[in-house]
Amino acid sequence: MKRHLQGMRVTFIALLLCCGIALEAQTITGSVNGTVTDPTGAVIPNAKVTATNVDTGIETPSTTNSDGIYNIRFLQIGNYKVRVEAPGFAVAEFGPFVLETDQNAKVDAKLGLSGQVQNVSVAAELIPLVNTENPTLATTLDTRAIENAPLVGRNIIALTMFLPGAVSTNPNGFVGQAGVSGPQSANQSVSVNGNRQQTNQYLLDGMTINETLNDIAGYNPSVDAIGQVQVISANAPAEYGNVLGGDILYQTKSGTNQWHGSAFFYLSNYNLNANTWFNKHGNPITAKNSFTRDIFGGTFGGPILHDKLFF
DSSP states (O other), rough: OHHHHHHHHHHHHHHHHOOOOOOOOOEEEEEEEEEEOTTTOOTTTTTTEEETTTTTTTTEEEEEESSSSEEEEEEOOOOOEEEEOOOOOOOOOOEEEOOOOTEEEEEOOOBBBBBBBOOOOTTTSSOOOOOOOOOOEEEEOHHHHHHSSSOTTOOGGGGGGGGGEEEOOOOOGGOTTOOOOGGGGGGSSSSSSTTOOGOOOOEEEEEEOOOOTTTTTOOHHHGEEEEEEEEEEEEEOGGOOOOSOOOEEEEEEOOSSEEEEEEEEEEGGGGGGGHHHHHSSSSSSOOOOOOOOEEEEEEEOOEEETEEEEE
C-alpha cells in the first residue's frame, strides 16, 4: 500500500512537470543602471550602489562588477534616490527622480577622492534619463496629469484621446457608463496610429483586462486608484506581442510612509444643463434630457510597518 501511494505521488509530480506551461509576463517595474568611475575615468569594481524609494524608504542595494557596471532591476515605480559609495572615495548621491514603468534609468557616477563632499541633487523633471535600451515610443502620464485631465464621467480610458497618434471617432462615448463593459463600451476606445480599436491591449498591473468578445477594454479602473498610465504607440517590446494598436498600461497606486487620502464629488445634474437647439426649435418643444448622475468617493492609505508594509 505504501509503495502504491509513493508511485501515485511520483506519477502526479511527473504529470505536473509535463503539463506545465510557460506564461508570458509584462513588465510593471523599472530598473537603474550605470557605470561608476574615479576622477581619472577608471572603473571602480565592488562599489556599493543603493537605490532608495523616497516614498516608502525601501532600499535596494547592489555592487558594481569588474567593469564598474551595476544594474538594479525590478524596482517598483516611484521616486528614487541613488547613493554610490566605495572605500577611499567620497559618497555620491543622485536624485530624487521619477522611475517609470519598464524604464531603464541610466545614472553614471564619477566619485571624488575621500574627504570631498559630493551631493548631486537633480530635479525629477531635469535628470537626463534617456532610453538607450530599445526604440520603444511611449507616453507616460503620472498622478498629477491624471488628476488634472478633464475626464467627464471619470472614464480613465479617455486619457488615450490626449496622446499623439490616438483618434476617437466618437469622443462622446467616453461620457457613458464608466467601468461597464459590453456593447455600450464599443465607443470607449481609440484608434492608435490608424489601427482598429480592437487591436489595442489594456493591462492593469501587468494583467490583460481586454474582454474576450470584442477585444476591447472590459474594465475601467477607478481614476483615483491609478498612479501611472503609459501608452506604447510604436515599437513595443516582444513581451507586448500580438498588438497592432497601442498598449495601454495602468499601474495602481502604492502606499507610502505618510498617511494620505483624497475625496471627490462630481455633480452632474440636468437642472444645470441647457436644452439643445433641436429640442427648443421642434414642434412641439422637447424637454431636455433629465439625466442626473452624482459620483462621489475617495481614497485612504498609509504605512502598516514603517519602511516595510503599506496599504
